[in-house]
Amino acid sequence: MLSLNEQMDIINRGNKEIISEDELAGKIESSIQTGIPLTVKWGADPSAPDIHLGHTVSIRKLGQFQNLGHRVVFIIGDFTAMIGDPSGKTIARKHLSRQQVMQNAETYKQQIFRILDPEKTVVEFNSRWCNALSFEEILNLTSKYTIARMLERDDFENRYRTGQPITIMEFLYPLIQGYDSVALKADIELGGTDQKFNLLVARDIQREYGQIPQVVITMPLLVGTDGTQKMSKSLGNYIALDDPPEQMYGKTMSVPDELIYPYFELLTDVTGEELEQIKKLLADPKCNPMELKKQLAKRLVTMYYDPQKAETAEREFDTIFRKKETPEQMSVHRLSANLLWVIKLLTEVKFASSNSEARRLVQQGAVSIDGTRISDPELTIKFKGGEVLKVGKKKFVSLEIGC
């Protein structure tokens, strides 16, 4: 096991805030003395199994804890999912079946184990202890926190002030998450800065239950591909771990230039010196940021796939977007007939969800076949096979005759 200072150095890198560093040092010290690893908690909602780069900011930090010999517990909040984290607008949550939860959990594991060591990761479902709680115990839990303190939470305060509904059930969310820490006797809990409130509540709850409060480590929120809002699945501005290489590469390239630096910092293992270098280059007007972004995109694809796939992805990107040519590889669609109305064609290959949308695309000049723009929405085309249909900038399909 590494010394206190060495451990602190590693943990300190890239986080937003540690509450508190002194407590953390104390815990690490006693762990070194006793040889007992610290329990590091991290939780996730089971309803959204698409892990994206935003999550990896925390997951990578967990990986560091594992390397330091500590015990990482990944909690799947199947119980809390019934409530839904009150941060969003989504109030009514659909109840997930046991089977769905298990399925999502599997998907989760598959993804996080691309970063974490499966041997060293404990996976828990919080329904295990939550379902066992009696009403009396729940009342007891609710007696440990006040409305005033709940309303300190930004979302709650906001919604309360602007006249948005808040249910009592939502107040339970932070309490249950806190109770999870009690059940696990968590030493440390990791989360995004948006989780700070919940993580801090857990400290109070643990104290109420006679435990030493967990150390809270918040990680910066990754800005999504739109360059403004945090990366999230519901906003659609995310790069998923499961995105195929070309997509991972392409999405990274579509990120605003300002994100190049934070992405290198939070998502890759580049050293401090390299980061400095990147910062310098970005400030240099002679340097084309595209080159750095390509490095970033390639690096990410290499991390989650391999160098060859990264190479291919880069080549394809250059072909489509820089040279504006057709990609080498594209999916093939077998036409239902060899004489087809353009509108029908677009809906058939699912590049448009309705005839109206298809018409719009044609009228806007988004549609071309073998490089020739189609502008007449009434056109019927005769195919002989091998044609390439392009819609917009990035949708391609190769057409073949027959089903």
Add this chain to the structure above:
RNA sequence: GGAGGGGUUCCCGAGUGGCCAAAGGGGGCAGACUGUAAAUCUGUUGGCGACGCCUUCGGAGGUUCGAAUCCUCCCCCCUCCA
């Protein structure tokens, strides 16, 4: 329990009898521009083989030649008083 305010398209939000498939903004999509992007500009944004028709403004009825708009009942949300 009482009094008042409100529910409109993906989101926010205007509209209080026909000119309403519904202003404006956001987002999305497309086009132009560009060193990839972003930004910007322009267009578009319910459906239908389509210059006409069908469905939409919390739900169900009703008034009317005609309803997002008026009436009745119901559901939901918010505020204040208790």
